[in-house]
Amino acid sequence: MDNHQSGPMETGAPMDYREHxxxxxxxxxxxxxxxxxxxxxMIAMAAGFFGGAGLLGGLIVFIILNIAGVFLLR
Incomplete structure (x- = not known):
């Protein structure tokens, strides 16, 4: 007696591809x-801690690189 299914078995609700x-x-x-x-x-922390820029220098690097990243990744 052969008890295996030959095709795919659908269970549950149908797939919502748009939401996927x-x-x-x-x-x-x-x-x-x-x-x-x-x-x-990480770059801003390296500039602030190891580059001698300090807290404000690291913050400025962080802000400038974030602005540049937004424009580059659009």
Whole structure:
């Protein structure tokens, strides 16, 4: 007796592809902007702590690089 199924088995509600694409685009955007912010923060911390720029210098580097990143990643 053969008890296996030959085709795909559909369970649950049908897939909402529009919502899936929307979620995927949101994830990609969050990954892109999160990565940019983390890299900018690390550069600003390095400038502030090791480059002798201090707190205000690091903050200025952080702000300038964030503005540049927004324009470059659009």
């Amino acid at each position: 694409e929307k979620t995927y685009e949101g994830f990609l955007a969050a990954a892109k902007w999160g990565t940019m912010s983390t890299v900018v923060l």
